Amino acid sequence: MIEIKHLSKKYRRGGLALNDVTLTLHEGMVGLLGPNGAGKSSLMRILATLVEPTSGEASINGIPLRKAEDIRKIIGYLPQQFQVYPQLTGSEYLDYVGAMKGMNDPKQRKREIGRLLEEVNLQDKAGKRVKTYSGGMKRRLGIAQALLGSPQVLIVDEPTAGLDPEERVRFRNLLTRFSLGRIVLLSTHIVADIESNCRQIAVLDRGRVRMSGELTELQEFGRGKVWEEVVSEEQFARLDPMSIVSTRRTENGLRCRIIGETPPAGSGAVQVRPSLEDGYLALLRSGRKEGAYSYE
Numbered sequence: 001m002i003e004i005k006h007l008s009k010k011y012r013r014g015g016l017a018l019n020d021v022t023l024t025l026h027e028g029m030v031g032l033l034g035p036n037g038a039g040k041s042s043l044m045r046i047l048a049t050l051v052e053p054t055s056g057e058a059s060i061n062g063i064p065l066r067k068a069e070d071i072r073k074i075i076g077y078l079p080q081q082f083q084v085y086p087q088l089t090g091s092e093y094l095d096y097v098g099a100m101k102g103m104n105d106p107k108q109r110k111r112e113i114g115r116l117l118e119e120v121n122l123q124d125k126a127g128k129r130v131k132t133y134s135g136g137m138k139r140r141l142g143i144a145q146a147l148l149g150s151p152q153v154l155i156v157d158e159p160t161a162g163l164d165p166e167e168r169v170r171f172r173n174l175l176t177r178f179s180l181g182r183i184v185l186l187s188t189h190i191v192a193d194i195e196s197n198c199r200q201i202a203v204l205d206r207g208r209v210r211m212s213g214e215l216t217e218l219q220e221f222g223r224g225k226v227w228e229e230v231v232s233e234e235q236f237a238r239l240d241p242m243s244i245v246s247t248r249r250t251e252n253g254l255r256c257r258i259i260g261e262t263p264p265a266g267s268g269a270v271q272v273r274p275s276l277e278d279g280y281l282a283l284l285r286s287g288r289k290e291g292a293y294s295y296e
Helices: 040-047 068-072 090-100 106-119 135-147 165-178 215-220 233-238 276-289
Strands: 002-011 015-025 028-033 055-060 075-078 153-157 183-188 200-205 208-213 226-231 244-250 253-259
Touching: 002 040, 015 040, 015 200, 015 208, 028 040, 040 055, 040 153, 040 183, 075 135, 090 106, 090 135, 106 135, 135 153, 135 165, 153 165, 165 183, 200 215, 200 276, 208 215, 208 276, 215 276, 226 233, 233 253, 244 276, 253 276
Parallel strands: 028 183, 028 200, 075 153, 153 183
Antiparallel strands: 002 015, 002 055, 200 208, 226 253, 244 253
């Protein structure tokens, strides 16, 4: 379990990145969802013991963050900006990381590295230097290094960046399998990354927790606020662009999905069942409209 109590982080130049964050995260896949700049990476770096909070406290499986060495023995971490040694091959790099993690048996390291390279579909590139890897291949190598040593808790920050659709599905399935009996904390701004795999979700925006719970609870924020309407291009130009979730061209015009407390004035919009993304957008927009973020 990850327990976070009244955690705040203020940077000297960047201002307040986290503001009184309190969360309890349980076993399984946990999605940390929020737009860019929400404070997700700051929270991840604090949990990975790379930076210290300004105030508040947190613990991972009962170990307080101040015991950084003990925390690092039980976590795997994939940062948003993943740096590698370009002159090493994929296998050499993972062997180095495994040794740094305390995997002292060379034969055991070799077996686990081979298994993970196959899991992330890099077995054919294991002997190639990392400098020859594409962005997506480097990302997959980062996933493999985070999984080395079978950590009790896996912290991954925007892990599907740079992956193609097939790789994204493979990666999400890999994390789901790994989350059995463990905690996998997945940070993303893409709703699809957490929609089918996460048991728990927390939404972070402008440094504050907007909600925490099950995915169905997030979906409910869109209840009664989602509308669909087919409009002409002239009518479309008069719609508030900030209220439009999606647009699809049909034989009869543009089918628009719109979020609002009421349907567009004078329209024939029909209320529809909200998706998870609808609930997420409705939650963010309601918070900003109500001035929920007016702090110094």
